[in-house]
Amino acid sequence: MDILFNKETNSFHLFNDLVSYQLSIKDDKYVSHVYWGKAIGGNNAHIDFPLYDRAFSASPHGAKLQNFSMNTLLQEYPGHNNGDYRESALEVTYPDKTFSTQLEYQSHSIINGKPELEGLPHTYINEKSEAKTLKLVLKDTLDYCTIDLYYTIYADYPVVTRSVRVTNNGELPIELNKLLSMSVDFDHSSFDCVQLPGAWGRERDLVRHPIHRGVHKIDSKRGTTSHTYQPFLGLVDPDTTEHTGDVYGFHFVYSGEFLANCEVNEYNQTRVQMGISPEHFKWELNPAETFSSPEVVMSYTDNGLNQFSQDLHSFYQTHLIRGKYQFEERPVLLNNWEGTYFDFTEEKLLDMADKAVDLGVELFVLDDGWFGKRDDDKTSLGDWVVYDKKLPNGLKSLAEKIKAKGLRFGLWFEPEMISEDSDLFRTHPEWVLKANDRSASLGRNQFILDYTQKEVRDYIKERMRAVLNEVPIDYIKWDFNRNMTEIGSQHPSVNDGEVTHRYMLGLYDLLEELTTAYPDILWESCSGGGGRYDPGMLYYMPQTWTSDNTDAVARLEIQTGTSLVLPISSMGSHVSAVPNHQVNRMTSLDMRGDVAMAGNLGYELDPTLLSDSEREKVQEQIVFYKENRKLIQYGSFFRLKSPFDQSSETAWLFVNKDKSEALVFNYLILDKTNMVNTRVKLKGLAPEKRYKLNGQDTLYYGSELMNKGLYIEPPLSDEIEQSSYQVNGDFRSTKIKIKEVIG
Numbered sequence: 001m002d003i004l005f006n007k008e009t010n011s012f013h014l015f016n017d018l019v020s021y022q023l024s025i026k027d028d029k030y031v032s033h034v035y036w037g038k039a040i041g042g043n044n045a046h047i048d049f050p051l052y053d054r055a056f057s058a059s060p061h062g063a064k065l066q067n068f069s070m071n072t073l074l075q076e077y078p079g080h081n082n083g084d085y086r087e088s089a090l091e092v093t094y095p096d097k098t099f100s101t102q103l104e105y106q107s108h109s110i111i112n113g114k115p116e117l118e119g120l121p122h123t124y125i126n127e128k129s130e131a132k133t134l135k136l137v138l139k140d141t142l143d144y145c146t147i148d149l150y151y152t153i154y155a156d157y158p159v160v161t162r163s164v165r166v167t168n169n170g171e172l173p174i175e176l177n178k179l180l181s182m183s184v185d186f187d188h189s190s191f192d193c194v195q196l197p198g199a200w201g202r203e204r205d206l207v208r209h210p211i212h213r214g215v216h217k218i219d220s221k222r223g224t225t226s227h228t229y230q231p232f233l234g235l236v237d238p239d240t241t242e243h244t245g246d247v248y249g250f251h252f253v254y255s256g257e258f259l260a261n262c263e264v265n266e267y268n269q270t271r272v273q274m275g276i277s278p279e280h281f282k283w284e285l286n287p288a289e290t291f292s293s294p295e296v297v298m299s300y301t302d303n304g305l306n307q308f309s310q311d312l313h314s315f316y317q318t319h320l321i322r323g324k325y326q327f328e329e330r331p332v333l334l335n336n337w338e339g340t341y342f343d344f345t346e347e348k349l350l351d352m353a354d355k356a357v358d359l360g361v362e363l364f365v366l367d368d369g370w371f372g373k374r375d376d377d378k379t380s381l382g383d384w385v386v387y388d389k390k391l392p393n394g395l396k397s398l399a400e401k402i403k404a405k406g407l408r409f410g411l412w413f414e415p416e417m418i419s420e421d422s423d424l425f426r427t428h429p430e431w432v433l434k435a436n437d438r439s440a441s442l443g444r445n446q447f448i449l450d451y452t453q454k455e456v457r458d459y460i461k462e463r464m465r466a467v468l469n470e471v472p473i474d475y476i477k478w479d480f481n482r483n484m485t486e487i488g489s490q491h492p493s494v495n496d497g498e499v500t501h502r503y504m505l506g507l508y509d510l511l512e513e514l515t516t517a518y519p520d521i522l523w524e525s526c527s528g529g530g531g532r533y534d535p536g537m538l539y540y541m542p543q544t545w546t547s548d549n550t551d552a553v554a555r556l557e558i559q560t561g562t563s564l565v566l567p568i569s570s571m572g573s574h575v576s577a578v579p580n581h582q583v584n585r586m587t588s589l590d591m592r593g594d595v596a597m598a599g600n601l602g603y604e605l606d607p608t609l610l611s612d613s614e615r616e617k618v619q620e621q622i623v624f625y626k627e628n629r630k631l632i633q634y635g636s637f638f639r640l641k642s643p644f645d646q647s648s649e650t651a652w653l654f655v656n657k658d659k660s661e662a663l664v665f666n667y668l669i670l671d672k673t674n675m676v677n678t679r680v681k682l683k684g685l686a687p688e689k690r691y692k693l694n695g696q697d698t699l700y701y702g703s704e705l706m707n708k709g710l711y712i713e714p715p716l717s718d719e720i721e722q723s724s725y726q727v728n729g730d731f732r733s734t735k736i737k738i739k740e741v742i743g
């Protein structure tokens with residue numbers, strides 16, 4: 001890995017063994033894009049794209065250089081209102097009310113390692129040798145502000161990260177109306193766009209479509225990344241498959257409002273950009289102040305989408321996720337939510353815990369409803385004191401009793417919210433996040449707390465610490481169950497145009513403090529399931545509740561989509577009762593178990609209601625999972641058959657690091673009459689190694705399993721007799737453990 005500067009061509013080459021990124025300073029001024037893709041050697045970066053005189057594309061050099069135009073130049077960080085008609089990366093209003101940003105290169109430095117991005121989640125290094133950073137200093141021609149562009153290349157990953165810092169050089173405030181974290185131009189538009197749109201209960205559909213002339217934009221104006229779009233955008237070659245072809249992926253390390261653009265202009269050049277959404281953003285930057293953008297992770301591979309996912313999984317595992325649980329096996333949990341909802345007593349919970357112990361569960365999680373007067377979702381958020389009607393002996397006593405059974409104890413909070421019917425609201429209505437003198441809409445009967453105010457955050461911190469210091473808590477689920485509306489602050493010192501970002505800075509500050517103060521707690525992030533499942537949150541909390549939809553069939557799509565960009569060790573996935581509470585579907589317990597155990601396995605049901613045979617089956621599932629969870633949570637993940645391919649089958653594979661163990665799951669959704677089984681070709685094994693499949697004596701070479709493949713016959717499920725539904729062989733799954741045979 002290195003970053004080279006070529007004085008003759010005024011060019012930079014960032015590279016490692018996997019990827020190269022080249023840029024050049026055109027005419028000593030303009031930071032131009034040269035190349036990004038598979039690693040190329042040497043220090044020979046130079047602009048070789050031909051310049052043409054284009055009608056209606058004006059030249060800043062006038063008649064002297066008529067064939068040069070900002071409108072056709074491949075750029076790295078385009079300004080605004082400067083002759084480039086494509087989307088800008090930066091829009092500033094200056095004190096004289098002008099708003100043309102003409103950026104010119106000033107200087108650069110090459111830094112060993114990676115500078116900290118203070119106050120924001122970011123990918124990190126453990127040692128300086130793991131990365132190098134190029135800092136380019138640009139100035140507006142009128143010297144109102146300095147723009148620093150940061151590019152970090154990692155030694156062992158095909159990853160470049162980018163962020164931007166603006167400094168006000170003048171004597172008066174300037175207004176940032178748009179400040180994206182990165183922009184890059186490609187000289188062609190022969191791409192498909194890959195993205196992960198969704199909705200509550202249907203998060204992260206894997207969608208792929210050709211790109212077209214015009215701007216394709218995905219964004220969030222909801223104060224959070226949201227269920228609607230993942231802050232991710234990919235460009236792939238039209239021929240790219242799971243296992244072959246070019247993939248360029250952009251992923252935002254941020255949990256607030258974002259924008260991802262892909263624009264094709266009249267010359268079929270493609271511009272991709274990512275950053276904070278300008279929609280609700282107007283930041284007043286005072287003299288000498290700086291503003292730092294969040295970071296974008298840019299990853300490239302020529303080996304298809306599956307390799308792209310594996311690169312990101314491993315990169316996030318080693319350079320984003322932190323703390324005690326970074327590589328630790330995640331516990332099997334029982335969460336009481338779908339088992340009881342708000343309707344529980346101490347006795348009921350202890351009964352459930354007894355059964356949980358018997359099943360092999362390791363962590364008991366008490367979800368919503370333990371505080372204030374919370375019998376439904378209309379009340380008490382903000383009043384983080386135990387609800388004595390339900391838990392008369394207190395939380396501490398409950399936790400101790402549960403722990404005495406050999407379980408760990410976990411607790412739900414929704415720390416960013418306030419109910420209208422709460423003591424907190426009655427005392428502090430001014431703590432509700434809303435624009436002054438405007439009414440605030442209710443979402444799930446609640447308002448959002450104004451985390452731009454330190455006093456508000458301090459209050460929540462003090463309340464949470466009071467609980468955490470008294471009760472022996474091993475796990476916290478941090479929920480967030482609505483999106484922002486009427487964005488603003490009632491506090492006179494906060495500008496409404498700064499609220500969404502200041503909110504995120506406040507939230508990150510609180511998360512940093514709490515996760516540092518309680519390093520042994522396993523933190524799980526949640527937002528009505530996966531509504532804030534992004535790299536920003538992963539920096540603080542190593543796992544996320546993937547979706548409120550626990551139906552096994554729906555989960556095949558949700559978990560496949562999620563796996564495109566987020567590591568398996570971060571995915572909470574639970575077995576729930578049937579008929580499923582979200583979609584009313586009956587599926588077999590085998591299939592529910594097999595789908596849930598392809599992530600962080602948990603159960604979300606009332607275990608006292610399980611029949612003897614179901615109990616035995618769950619016990620077996622948990623034993624199997626414990627034996628294999630290291631492989632699942634931290635192995636390489638392969639999507640062998642996709643639920644998005646309109647077929648009734650999905651297959652996933654996990655392979656460990658030294659390729660001595662693998663586990664393949666095959667799921668059949670709807671059976672077809674009179675069909676023969678198809679083969680599944682495995683991936684990632686060592687071709688020369690010999691393997692055995694569980695329960696069989698036959699030896700297979702890795703090359704055999706990968707090239708010829710395996711027939712997988714999904715077993716009939718027990719539920720066929722038991723169910724009142726006619727399942728007729730639908731919803732069947734099987735798993736095959738594969739082990740290397742030595743000697």
Ligand code: DGJ
Nearest residue numbers: 337367368526528529548
């Ligand atoms: C939404 C979460 O996603 C659920 O798992 C549950 O915790 C509820 N909130 C509780 O209100």
